[in-house]
Amino acid sequence: MKLRHMIWKELWQRPTPMLTSLLAVTLGVTALVAIQNITVFSERKIAGDMESLGANVLVLPPSVTLQDYYGADMHGHTMPEEYVTRLALARLPGVENLAPKLCVEADVDTIPVTLTGILPKSEFQAKASWQGLGMLGNAVGSDRGCCATAADTGEADNDPNSLATTRTIAELGDRDVILGRDLASQLGAKIGDTLPLLGEDFIVLTVLPSTGTIDDGRMFAHLHSVQDLSGAGPVVNVIEIMACCEDAAGGLITNLSAELPETRIVTIAQVVQTQIAVNGLMSRLSWVFLSILLLVGGASIASVMYANVTERRKEIGTLMAIGASRNFVTQMFLGKAAVLGLAGGAAGFVVGTIVAAVLGPQLLGIHVRPMPMLLGVGMGTATIVAVLASLLPARRAAGLDPCLVFNDA
């Protein structure tokens, strides 16, 4: 038998008050782990967005406000498609590509779907007035002011799946439709299937690989087909500009505003700014939660420990009479506190991670994974708090007078 066996046995003797007092500590760690976990993964997603879309710019109808970059076309406001032509003719430096979109609601066999009209690159080249602009296959814009980036590797995206990664597509037929991964499984559709849409039959050209964005839940068809069949006319919800690098995008905003004064020009940085601010606030709040709950938890552990010392006075006196040093008695209580802290921290980590895994996708559309670092932080803080809270009770226990073993009968 060792000290730790004694601690363990005593702990299970009457675990309820200890476990109750642990609740606050556990909750504190839970809040910290859940919020930090979500925040970290949200920041990673933002960083990912920034990296893949950082240079991109959105041209929107003036009254639109944006939460999610990928939802930029789902607001119902429209502007004339003619803006696309104007942008193309302007040959602004840094513009790699233009992607106008029009989003309409439709049904496939009574299943409601979001149908997005997109303009393939071939369309730009087909228009005679634009063809003159194209130099060396660069359909729109100009290379002036562009840094050399992978964005220039251009014509490799004949693959329709490129829509998922580069957000553009080279060719798209009048009655072709491209499905997001989630929607495809919902409809049970695969490549080559025919889908009835807006009164016409569309052929599934491809099913996009999963992207983890709302693009997974929609379908894409040719912009002009969508405009005609939905009766929307020559309008779009958004024009996404693939800029070739961030530096170019900087000057680009001014140029774009001058070119299209009746629109709202938004950069990806502006879109994610709110989320970054919210994340920062949440992260700071999680530490506040943790501190408050740890204070409460510490106080409750301290009071339970005091009670424990009081009810074990005779036991402590007996141990001292038969040779237990003050040090041993102190360790007996601090060891118990450490066990409680480790358990509370671990429980808080598990619960917090589960909470993050459930709430992350719902609140922010992000997938989180457990962060082992938070296990360390959670167990560490909980243990420190439990031990600190037990210092005075343990001192009182060690200071007990062994003569009390003789008292009473």
Add this chain to the structure above:
Amino acid sequence: MYQLNSVTQTYERRGQIVTALDNSDLTIPDNDFIAIVGPSGSGKTTLLSVLGGMLAPSTGDVMLDGESLYDLSVEERTALRGRKIGFVFQSFNLISWLTARENVQIPLMLSDKTAKQQEDRAMEMLDRVGLSDRTDHRPSEMSQGQQQRVALARTLANDPQIILADEPTGNLDSETRQQVMSYLNEFHKDGRTIVMVTHDAETAAFAHRTIRLVAGVTNEIAMARAA
């Protein structure tokens, strides 16, 4: 061997000075068996606490084997107690959430014995008090007499030279009282020094000497027949 020189112990209670031990001189040679009797409040427990190194007297000194007990530090006295002195209590003072064997192992654990040494010694001691079939029972699952025998096994675990007993039979019926006293008698025959506080004349009769305490003053009242 114990030697108490002019030991006085006073307590202050609500402004009043209570003298629990009054200028006591007492010599307890090795392998003595001594009973301390006296009315309630006469200072018996105080004397036992002083002998056990748990209560520094107000004045006077206590020598154990030529060493002044209260010139040692608290930690040194605690260690010495674990090594040399065993206690028997009126209410047994077993740890309720440990089994009989684990209770006996405590002093062995405190003196840093290995798990194997602890278990072997505990089994040996429980066997000695006739409880080898009860080693895994909790105190609550045993009779009073059995509990006191577990306590005796615990007392003996570190093979103490001295046993201090405060009313060891106070909570027992006459039959188990007899049994516990015969064990204490055996321990005395092993060569140990036994100091026992008791109310009961029959129990006191097991001792060699009887000291009567009245208002903190020691009186030698009987020197028993030669052992």
